[in-house]
Amino acid sequence: MPLAEMERLFQDGLLGSSREILSHVNGNAREDAGAMFGVYRNAYWARLVESLAVDLPGLKALAGDAAFDHLARAYVARHPSTTRSIRWAGRLLPQFLAREAPYRDDPWLTDMARFDWALAHAFDAADAPVIGVAQLAAIPPELWGGVTLVLHPTLDCFAVSTPVDVVRPLLLADPRAAFDRDRRRDGGLMVWRIGDDLKFRAIDPLEQDALAAARAGASFGEICETIAARVEAEAAAMRAAGFLRGWLEWGIVQDIGHDAPGSA
Amino acid sequence: MRDVTQLGFGLGLRPQHYPAILDGDRTTAARVDWFEIISENYMVAGGRPLANLMAVRARYPMVMHGVSLSIGSTDPLDRAYLDDLKALAARVEPAIVSDHLCWTGVAGLNMHDLLPLPLTEEALGHVCGRIGQVQDHLGREIAIENASTYVTFAESTIPEWEFMAEMARRSGCRLLLDVNNVYVSAFNHGFAAETYIESIPPELVAYVHLAGHEDNRTYIIDTHDHPVVDGVWDLYAHAVRRFGPVATMIERDDKIPLFAELAEELARARRIAEAAAGPDQEVA
Ligand SMILES: [Fe+2]
Numbered sequence: 027m028p029l030a031e032m033e034r035l036f037q038d039g040l041l042g043s044s045r046e047i048l049s050h051v052n053g054n055a056r057e058d059a060g061a062m063f064g065v066y067r068n069a070y071w072a073r074l075v076e077s078l079a080v081d082l083p084g085l086k087a088l089a090g091d092a093a094f095d096h097l098a099r100a101y102v103a104r105h106p107s108t109t110r111s112i113r114w115a116g117r118l119l120p121q122f123l124a125r126e127a128p129y130r131d132d133p134w135l136t137d138m139a140r141f142d143w144a145l146a147h148a149f150d151a152a153d154a155p156v157i158g159v160a161q162l163a164a165i166p167p168e169l170w171g172g173v174t175l176v177l178h179p180t181l182d183c184f185a186v187s188t189p190v191d192v193v194r195p196l197l198l199a200d201p202r203a204a205f206d207r208d209r210r211r212d213g214g215l216m217v218w219r220i221g222d223d224l225k226f227r228a229i230d231p232l233e234q235d236a237l238a239a240a241r242a243g244a245s246f247g248e249i250c251e252t253i254a255a256r257v258e259a260e261a262a263a264m265r266a267a268g269f270l271r272g273w274l275e276w277g278i279v280q281d282i283g284h285d286a287p288g289s290a
Numbered sequence: 291m292r293d294v295t296q297l298g299f300g301l302g303l304r305p306q307h308y309p310a311i312l313d314g315d316r317t318t319a320a321r322v323d324w325f326e327i328i329s330e331n332y333m334v335a336g337g338r339p340l341a342n343l344m345a346v347r348a349r350y351p352m353v354m355h356g357v358s359l360s361i362g363s364t365d366p367l368d369r370a371y372l373d374d375l376k377a378l379a380a381r382v383e384p385a386i387v388s389d390h391l392c393w394t395g396v397a398g399l400n401m402h403d404l405l406p407l408p409l410t411e412e413a414l415g416h417v418c419g420r421i422g423q424v425q426d427h428l429g430r431e432i433a434i435e436n437a438s439t440y441v442t443f444a445e446s447t448i449p450e451w452e453f454m455a456e457m458a459r460r461s462g463c464r465l466l467l468d469v470n471n472v473y474v475s476a477f478n479h480g481f482a483a484e485t486y487i488e489s490i491p492p493e494l495v496a497y498v499h500l501a502g503h504e505d506n507r508t509y510i511i512d513t514h515d516h517p518v519v520d521g522v523w524d525l526y527a528h529a530v531r532r533f534g535p536v537a538t539m540i541e542r543d544d545k546i547p548l549f550a551e552l553a554e555e556l557a558r559a560r561r562i563a564e565a566a567a568g569p570d571q572e573v574a
Contacts, residue, residue, distance in 0.1 A: 029410070037397070054480055057508045062478070073402055107400045113331075149338070150340070151334075222338050
């Protein structure tokens with residue numbers, strides 16, 4: 027049998043879609059081929075579940091060991107890994123939980139997975155400098171409308187519907203810690219790194235939209251328009267300026283771009 | 291730079307040990323000559339892992355050991371992976387870059403395991419061709435390690451030790467001989483571990499791995515979560531009598547003990563190698 031076909035059969039055996047490989051492999055004097063192939067098959071599932079547990083400790087603490095094992099296996103079955111490092115094997119887990127029954131009915135699961143993932147990303151995302159408020163102050167106010175931001179490469183920001191940032195530390199300290207499962211809080215979370223320190227901060231829905239727009243490359247003027255539909259036009263510029271100052275203070279802005287004075 | 295065979299006695303670099311290596315007791319740190327890193331763990335954009343890596347590198351020689359090369363896969367080689375591996379090697383300047391005789395997946399999937407190959411002429415030709423491509427891409431020779439295996443293929447026609455030796459001769463790669471893996475596979479498949487060692491030409495061996503395993507009585511699994519067992523130490527003594535003083539390291543990936551404890555285990559490798567070299571000889 028050609029090597030390519032044999033590898034395909036072996037892999038199908040690991041994934042559980044075929045047992046044909048068993049007629050091509052040998053066990054030993056003590057165990058048959060099925061038992062010895064089972065070493066690979068068990069290792070495949072166990073290794074991925076364990077890796078997900080390491081990458082998503084908040085989700086594991088929230089779900090509990092048995093339920094985590096179950097959901098991780100369901101995820102691996104649906105999304106076999108295509109990444110070269112096992113470290114990234116869980117990258118589709120938050121969206122899997124958001125879409126699949128029964129997980130989609132519990133927003134805590136998706137929010138926690140998303141939060142875990144953002145922290146894992148920030149941990150070893152690229153190093154980069156940050157600029158402070160002084161750099162913004164150096165830009166004449168009449169040019170602010172055209173200002174665009176280069177956000178820090180460690181930054182992630184996403185919408186949540188639960189106060190998962192408050193609950194995660196409690197659950198990591200004690201997986202049986204009590205919390206109010208019915209509690210909801212609309213808005214976003216931003217996660218980033220300064221030096222070696224991971225940071226996170228809850229933001230309200232307006233700031234969440236503004237930051238999402240900034241990440242998508244919107245100029246300050248466009249950010250103002252984004253939120254203007256939800257606040258008075260006057261207030262929109264004020265709020266957006268406040269957000270911008272905050273982002274600079276927290277260290278999530280790597281660089282700032284604007285049209286040079288005098289240019290059209 | 292010294293040839294990899296001359297590096298002496300090393301350990302796998304694990305994040306738990308950064309403080310002991312960088313800020314701990316210097317006498318303990320001095321008992322380790324070099325570190326092996328898992329390449330994929332440092333193929334990241336930035337942050338603490340890379341900073342710690344380079345801090346350790348400033349003090350110790352290193353070897354890069356990967357798990358994702360998938361040299362035996364019939365999928366195309368992953369060029370982006372090779373680019374990243376080359377970039378990491380430019381940073382780390384390792385004594386050698388190694389991976390395993392295995393495949394990790396086909397059809398674009400990654401099983402994240404070191405899967406066995408049927409040991410046939412077809413597989414040998416396939417693997418040698420790909421080693422050539424990898425060595426050309428990286429601009430350096432690589433070492434390929436024998437993996438622990440749990441099944442053999444009915445269609446295999448070449449004993450693993452012959453496959454390994456012939457692979458190295460044909461492709462120009464070197465061998466990373468994992469003595470524990472020889473022991474594990476010998477038990478699992480019922481061949482004599484000594485035959486394996488005696489069939490490997492000494493000049494092809496770049497360095498040696500030692501590790502602990504999990505004995506399930508009817509089969510052994512290569513778990514790297516226990517100390518090296520006596521049977522593997524005996525086989526190691528046999529290996530160093532044949533290969534001479536060759537660079538050796540201990541792999542520990544789970545239930546990781548204190549750095550000093552691993553350094554103590556490594557001292558045993560040094561003693562065995564010294565004894566094998568004879569009473570008056572010093573081992574690198
Ligand atoms: Fe090894």
